[in-house]
Amino acid sequence: MKYPSRVITIAGSAAGGSAGIQADLKTFQELDVYGMSVVTAIVARHPETDKNVHPQTIEAIEAQFATAVKQVGVDAVKTGMLFSKEVIDKTAEIIAGSTVESVVIDPVMVGKLDSKLLEDDAIEALKTRLLPMATVITPNMPEASFLLDGRQINSVADLKQAAIDLHQLGPKYVLVKGGRLEGPAVDVLYDGETLTAFQAPRIDTVNTSGAGCSYSAAITAYIAKGYSVLEAVQSAKSFVTTAIEYGFSYTEMVGPTYHAASRKNGEAHKIILSEERV
Ligand code: PXL
Numbered sequence: 001m002k003y004p005s006r007v008i009t010i011a012g013s014a015a016g017g018s019a020g021i022q023a024d025l026k027t028f029q030e031l032d033v034y035g036m037s038v039v040t041a042i043v044a045r046h047p048e049t050d051k052n053v054h055p056q057t058i059e060a061i062e063a064q065f066a067t068a069v070k071q072v073g074v075d076a077v078k079t080g081m082l083f084s085k086e087v088i089d090k091t092a093e094i095i096a097g098s099t100v101e102s103v104v105i106d107p108v109m110v111g112k113l114d115s116k117l118l119e120d121d122a123i124e125a126l127k128t129r130l131l132p133m134a135t136v137i138t139p140n141m142p143e144a145s146f147l148l149d150g151r152q153i154n155s156v157a158d159l160k161q162a163a164i165d166l167h168q169l170g171p172k173y174v175l176v177k178g179g180r181l182e183g184p185a186v187d188v189l190y191d192g193e194t195l196t197a198f199q200a201p202r203i204d205t206v207n208t209s210g211a212g213c214s215y216s217a218a219i220t221a222y223i224a225k226g227y228s229v230l231e232a233v234q235s236a237k238s239f240v241t242t243a244i245e246y247g248f249s250y251t252e253m254v255g256p257t258y259h260a261a262s263r264k265n266g267e268a269h270k271i272i273l274s275e276e277r278v
Contacts, residue, residue: 005225005226006074006075007033007036008036008068008077008078009078010037011038012040012081014210018255019111019209019256021037021080024078024217027239028217030259031218032221038068040056061094076100076220077103077104078217082122089125096133106139107126107137107139108213123147131166131169133171136173136175136229137166137174141159141180156186156197159186162174162176163188163190172192172229177215184200185241191229196230196273200269207247207254207255207257209255210256211244216236238269241269242262
């Protein structure tokens with residue numbers, strides 16, 4: 001038997017199970033890769049103190065990555081919530097010191113439930129230390145805007161220009177996600193030469209907690225399985241669109257996407273591609 005590819009997420013633990021490490025591991029399992037994790041912080045709101053982010057120590061972060069490398073080995077890595085400059089520096093150092101070939105960076109900044117997932121003084125470290133090491137970066141519109149010094153992004157044309165400009169920071173591929181636009185759900189991928197737009201139907205739901213985490217986790221899983229970046233994005237978008245379609249909530253709060261939806265329903269959303277050379 002060929003063993004599954006080995007994938008690790010370096011991210012925050014979302015106690016509610018919809019986002020962060022939990023979304024990543026559910027996605028890895030659905031796509032049949034071997035999932036591992038480095039927890040950078042625990043996100044869980046204390047009912048009395050209101051404290052929501054509980055960072056882990058640099059030592060604990062290093063220990064988790066070292067354990068995964070020694071016990072199992074790592075084919076691909078994804079990063080999510082890193083929270084502080086210190087964690088970003090350490091993450092860059094441990095990835096650079098490893099043999100991992102594929103690196104997906106989701107530049108997580110703010111959660112749907114209004115938690116601040118990246119400190120203000122960490123953005124520069126993200127730009128200069130981590131993004132240049134990436135195979136793919138996956139900013140949503142607010143994140144792309146932050147990384148481009150506050151520039152407005154309001155259209156597919158803006159997504160394309162943002163992808164071209166973010167490519168200057170050094171990643172091999174930039175995927176800017178247009179989830180917050182109206183109309184079809186369009187994301188734009190740029191590799192330094194060609195812009196590719198990926199289009200899926202817009203799904204009318206509020207239950208999208210962890211959709212971005214799951215999307216980047218799925219991209220990482222497909223790359224680890226040997227797909228090209230373009231194929232990985234296409235397959236991951238189909239997976240996450242189905243997960244969003246079957247999103248639900250147990251309470252009055254914004255609920256999770258349904259990671260098992262593609263498997264249970266044998267369903268895949270068709271993603272329309274269009275290419276343009278720049
Ligand atoms: O969806 C972004 C996100 C990422 N990582 C963690 C989170 C969230 C949103 O709440 O909690 C740990």
